[in-house]
Structure formats: structure tokens, C-alpha cells
Amino acid sequence: MNVPVRNLALFGAMAVLFVIAGLVQSWNVALTVLNMGLISAVMALGVNMQWGYAGLFNIGVMGFVALGGLAAVLVSAPPVPEAWAAGGPRVIAGLALGAATIAAAIAWWKRMAPGRVRTVGLVVLLVGGFFLYRAVFDGGVQAVEAVNPAATGYLGGLGLPVLLSWPVGGLLAAGGAWVIGKTALGLRSDYLAIATLGIAEIVIALLKNEDWLARGVKNVVGLPRPVPYEVDLQQSPEFLARVAALGLDPVTASTVTVKLMYAGLFTVVLLGLIWLLQTAWNSPWGRMLRAIRDNETAAAAMGKNVTARHLQVFILGSAICGLAGAMMTTLDSQFVPTSYQPLRFTFLVWVMVIVGGSGNNWGAVLGGFLIWWLWVMVEPIGQALMAALTAGMAEDSALRAHLIDSAAHMRLLTMGLVLLAVLRFSPRGLIPER
């Protein structure tokens, strides 16, 4: 079977899986899985870019996704005027002072000649700047968080259309990636992995604790949506008429329609990204990346700045993950920092990329759909399987209870084994790089 037909068959099989989910469970469930599958596919594209184009191991994907979610809040949530009045300027001033301290420290380090004066001056600058920043910043934060903590207690967003937050999410993630990349690229590849592990933890710790920013663990709910609300649809005469003509139940039809609209939006983004990435891959820039990846020493000898290219790829890949994060928060209409389990989702995205085919964009997308579908569907299947396996045991057996409880952990075990098996026996994945 030649390659394009084979790939088409794989995607066709994937579509069939979704149809089965729709028929066996419900269309709502199938569409929910599809929407999250689309978002996962975007994340997989981002990670695939970093791994397939440049061989970078980013284990902090969740951090960049969370930054994208934060963008959704900062851009689309309505501003809280009282909070701004109470402490807004002071918070901004504090942040500016912090940034200025870091910038001054960097400038000092670069301008001064190496020696004791430079080191001592750096320490004084940083310590002094830190205390100054805290003196200004803390007061502002307290004021902001004191304003109606039950409902707001934060500065709010800009109240702009939520779709705008998607590219902004990409930008925010790109900023974080720039910081990490500047620090850890150009060194051993393990170091980048460890650094990205750290940044994910830090970002999520920030989001959980800095209430003034995004309400911390109190969460931000009721974010604006780009699609109509189900209740609005159910009350719209045109919608009801069309639904009646098709013989469908209005409530189900409204939920399905909303999900279909999201799916449409996400598909547009996904297809657009694929087109962009494919074009880039086939461009001179892409060819240079491939040359670097295939023989880094030779490329460096020819004068290519390997680290700079890696930084570009790292930033772009993380930006795509940020975009996915904004999309995800939009889909949920809420921002819940505790839902960003740093490793579980990062790990899943990596399984998607490896199983789907690292280095191939279509492979990453297929992997995104397939692994997400498996992840969701394995739970009910696993429960059923475990119930069947333990049917022979006594009703109140502790072992039986324990085994059924642990069916949930089997998901993770299975995914781990899948990753190891694919890496060992089929490292090029389902749709290998051409």
C-alpha cells in the first residue's frame, strides 16, 4: 500500500473509532472526546516540532499550556474596576521594578569587567532590587485581593473577544520559552529537559498562589465564549424550528450544535497550523533545520548557528502549545490551575507524538486523536474488564475491591507500556517522517 493511501486509511480508521463512540455511548460524548482530541492534536504538533525538527525534549509542556490558559483569562475576563483602583497601579509598578532590577543586573554583568566588584555589585543590585520590589508589590497585591475575594479578588482581564486570547496565549508561552531556551539551550539535552520540568512547576505554582493574577485556586469561571450558549439556542425560534424539522430533541440538539461549532473552530485552527508547518518544513528554513538535525557538527562547521535555530524551534513549538492551552480554557469556559497536572498531560502528549510518528505533522495529529481517544475510552473498558476478571471472587473480597479501584491506575500503566513498546519496536511511529 503506498504511503498516501495508507495514511488516509489510518485517519479513516480513526474517524470510525469516533463514530463507534458516538453510537455506543452518545454523540455528546463522542464530540467532547473529539474536541479535546483536536486540542491534543495541536499540542502534539507543537511538541512534534520541538522533537522532530530539533531533537529537543520538552517535559514542561503543561506549563506552556497553562500560560495559554492564563492568556484566555487575561484577555477575555471582564476587568474589575475596584481592584484596579485599589491596587492596580501599585502591582504594575512592583512588577516593573522587578523587571527593571533583572534588566539592570544583566546590563551590569555585561558592562563590567569580571572581578570582585562585578560580583558584589550584582548581589547588591539583586538583593536590593528584590526588597524594593517586595515593598511596592506586596501592598498592591494585598489591596487587590481584598476587593470582594469571594467573587473576584483579582485584577480581571481586558474584556476583549476571547478568540483574541488564542494568539495571545501563543505569545505568552513564547515568552516563557524564550527565557528557558536562553538559559538551557546550547548545553546538554538533558539539561533542557530538567529546566523545562522546573518551569512547568513554577508556572503552575504561580498560577495557584498569585490570586491577584487569576484568582489562584479559587478559579475563574464563566469566561466568555466564541459560540452561543445552549440555553440561548434552546430559546431561539429559528433553531427550534430547524430542530423540529429534523425530528431531534432540542436540548440534545443544542449541546451537540455547540460542540460542533467548537469542533469547527478548532479544526480551522488545526488545519491552518498544519498548512503553516508543512510550508515551513519545505522552505529553506526547514531544510536548514533538517540539515542541523541530521548532522549537527557538520552544520555548525558550515557556520550555522545551531543554538539560535534551536531557540526558534523551541519558542515556536511552545507557542503552539500555548495556543492549545488558550483553546482548552475557552472550551472549558473556566480556568482551574489545579487541573494542570504537570506530568500526566505532558506525558500523554509525548505518547501521542511517539506513537503517531515523530517528525511527521500528520503523524502527530493522528497520534493526538488516537491516544486521547484511548485515554478516555480505556477507563470504561478497563472497569468492565476488571469487573469481568474479578467476577469469580467473593462479593466483599478486599482484593476485589482493591483491584477494581486500581483499574484507574491501569490507564497510566498501559500508556507507559505503550510508550516503551513503541520506542523499542517501532520508534518511527504510525506515520513516519518521509
Add this chain to the structure above:
Amino acid sequence: MDLVNALVAFLNFVFIPATAYGAQLALGALGVTLVFGILRFSNFAHGDTMAFGTMVTILATWGLQAMGVSLGPLPTALLALPVGIAVTAALLLATDRAVYRFYRKVRARPIILVIVSMGVMFVMNALVRFIIGVDEYQFTDGARFVINARDFREATGLAEGLALRTTQVITLVTATAAVAALFWFLGKTRTGKSMRAYSDNEDLALLSGINPERVVRVTWIITAALATTAGVLYGLDKSFKAFTYFQLLLPIFASAIVGGLGRPLGAIAGGFIIAFSEVTITYAWKKVLVYLLPESLEPDGLVQLLSTDYKFAVSFVILVIVLLFKPTGLFKGAQT
């Protein structure tokens, strides 16, 4: 100006906890740096190896306790520790045979091994949660305190109490013993020297007739011992929860990198540096400052540089600083 009370408060809330934590991190970092030096990859599964080893030790401890065995004032877990080490060693050897050995044979890039170790991490994590669940377990028994805060206050008449927990003393003693044993092994025995030689120059080691598979086996066994011991000490000191050990990966790797990846002495130094930084930066210094400063200069706020929620941010920032200024670490480990 109450110097004595300030000192006691400092010892009680900063110095002693940081030393115990530093010893635990040092043991963890030693395992990571050993695997890096000899097997030449960063083992992301190390945290969950610690969890697995601790889990087995806990199960063995429960078994011993059920049989009525106890170690008097010392925790029974110390008796169960060899069992934990043995089972963990078996797991690591099996993992090496089933997973890592293939990549050694095909001379895969180190980054592939790191990704594979991520897969191994998840399988181990799932295994631990499958066997023991996700709840928190306290498995310390025996005497809780060597010095009780109240007894100390009564004995000395000071306002501040000094509490020295048994687990803290055990941590220090065990860690010192483990480190001494490790350094003796590496420095004085034929196998240990062959491991250092293998880490230094693989081709020349092979030429000298050193058996690489034997070196690898011994490495995994020692790693199992270090990881289990570190995990048990940490669990005795605080508590056991399947999730916490993954979070320790960041400070452990930071310790290893700060000291220089591949340098055992560096791992120890790094462990204490990270531990002390974490504790001092997240400690509310108000208590100590109140004893030291005159009334007029007493601070209003807690004088806590960073909240304890940002504990791991400290390791991360130190890691970033080291990567920016001296990536080979204090003792000049590997860089590229």
C-alpha cells in the same frame, strides 16, 4: 538582644531541618549522578524508584509489625530497609535487562534514554499506586523525639525549645554511613575502581578487560540502595505519599547539577546547598530577628522571602543560575 534564644530558634527551625533534608537530597542526588556518570543519561525515573523502594519497605515494615517485631526506640522500617533495597534492586536490574540494555547495544543518543526513562517512570508510578494506593501513610514508630522541645525548655529555662526528632538523627547517621560505604567502595575496591574507570573512559576500560555489563549491574544495585534509603528516610521524616517523590525530582536534579553531574562529592555538596537555600529562603525569619534586633527595629511582616508554596522555585532558580554561569557545576562534571 537574646543571642541564645535566637540561636536555638535558628537551630530548631532552620539548621536541623535543612541538614536532614540536605542529607536526603544528597542521597537522592548521588543515585542520579551515579547513573549519569556510568550509564550516561539523566534518569527521570529516579523519583519513582525512591517511591517504589519506600513502598516495599513500608509493606515489609507492616509485616514485621504484624509479627510483633520492633526495634525499640528506632523505627522498625530500618529493619525492613534491606528488604526494600533487595526488591528495588531486582526491579532495576529487570528494567535494565528489558528496557535500557537494548539502547546501549545500539548506541542510542542519550536523549532517547531520557525519554525512555520517562516511560519507565510512569510504569513505576502506576505500579506503586496500584499496589499501595494514593493515600498518605505514616510508618514511623518507636521513640519520636531524642530531645523534646518541652523537656529542653524545662532543662534550660529558655523561651525557645529545641526538638530533635529521632528520624532526623537517623537520617544523618544513615546518610553518613551510606556515603562512607559508597566512597570506600568506589575508592578502595577493584569493582569500584573499575566503575570509575568505565565512567572516565569507556573505550579504554573495555580495552583493559573491564566487563561493561557487570559495571552496569553493580551500578543499578547501588542506585537501588541509595534511592530506597533516601526515600525511606524522607518518608520517615515526613510521610509517604505516592505523588511526592516525583516532585523531589527537581531538587534532586538541581543538587546533582549544582555539584556537577557525574561527581559524587558534588552531589552531596549540591544536596546541602539546595536544602539550605530552600529552607532559609522560605523560613519566616521574624522569630529569630525579634530575638536579635532591638524593639524599635522589630519587623512587622513575617520576613519570609518566599512563601513555602514556592519551595521548588528555589531549586529551579538555583538551577537556572548554575546553568547560566557554570553549567559544569561546582566540581566540574559533564557539560556536553
Add this chain to the structure above:
Amino acid sequence: MAEPFLIGHEMTGGYGAADILHDCTIAVEKGQIAVIVGPNGAGKSTAMKAVFGMLHLRAGHVRLAGEDITRLSPQDRVARGMAFVPQNANIFTSLSVEENLEMGAFLRRDDIRPTMEQVYTLFPILRDKRRQAAGELSGGQRQQVAVGRALMTEPSVLMLDEPTAGVSPIVMDELFDRIIEVARTGISILMVEQNARQALAIADRGYVLVQGRNAFTGTGAELLADAEVRRTFLGG
């Protein structure tokens, strides 16, 4: 003529698809010094590595003391009494001098102290610095550690790949003196050298290789006197 102690006979082969050696023959008698010289890229190191078993031979064979060792791995050849000192990365830099020697004798289970004494007598500076990390020594001293390490197995053949590369002329002379002393104890020396003139001066047998083939063979003195050899390789 009796069979030489060590001979790589009509060796043909390379590292991959292309052959580097073509019908190349290298041999050394017991207690003698054989030197391989030639222009860059002539395959000198390759020929010696072939004798040591580090590459696959398509044709030809290697015999040690009459026994065919063509199929043996380098580690096995070490066990048979061959020792090899690579050009680069030939010591354990983070281990002490004494530990380097211990590692050289790793395959031996008997008491290695007498052998270590012999090495220290041969290279006195190593005795002084025996507790120091080998990486801290100067270039010439590191070469002595490398040779000493190889001697710890009490080999019958010592193979040296460009032992004087990157070393000052005085140190080079000293090294060559030591090598002659080693040969006097009955150990055969097979040596690849870039400094052809000085190497041939101490050689019992010399092989000039060009493009993987034997171009000139003879005693050191013969080759030094040969007009063509002098013109092409020794600068007249």
C-alpha cells in the same frame, strides 16, 4: 626464515565498505622494535589496529607465536599477551597514576606489585606522582602513564600508536630511550610513528606504507640509507 613472533599477513580490509589496507604485511620478532611509517592517510594506524583486531579483515590473517588469532576480539588478544596504547584518550584522567596502573592489570588475578615496581623503575617520575590524578600530569608524563598501564599485563607485544604525537623533542628522545629499554626486556614493540627519521633510527625493522600497501620494507638502517625513501619521506 622462521615465522616472526607476531605477523599480520597480507591484510586487506577497512572500517566499512571501502578497503583501507591492501595486502599489507607487518611483522615483528621477539624483543625487537618494528616501526610503521608513511605519509598521512597511508593507513599506518589502521594496519596496527588490524593486527590488534579492531577492524574486520576481508582477507589475510594475524598470527601470534604461531597461533592464528584473526578471529579474536581485542579484549581476547589482550588476554593472549598483546597490549595496545591508543594515540588519544589513553589514560584514565580522573584516576590516580597508581590506579591507572591497577586498571591496566585488571585482567590479572595474581600479585601485581612486582610488575608495578618494574614500571616505576622504568619510569621513575611515575613513582613520585603515583597518588596524583593522571589528568594533572604533563603531556610526556601522561604518555609514560599510558605505556606503563599497557605494560601492567606483562605483555609479549606492546603496540604504540604515535607515542610521540604532540610531545616536545627532548621528551620524545626520552620516550624512545624508554621504549628501547622495554624492548631489551624481551617485549616486542610495534610502533606507528609520524617522526619517521627518529623512529627508524631505533627500529630493527621498518615498514613504509603508502595508500595501505607495503612500499618499502627493511631494517631501520637500510630504510634510512635508501635514497628513494629519503627523498620521498625523509626530506632528502
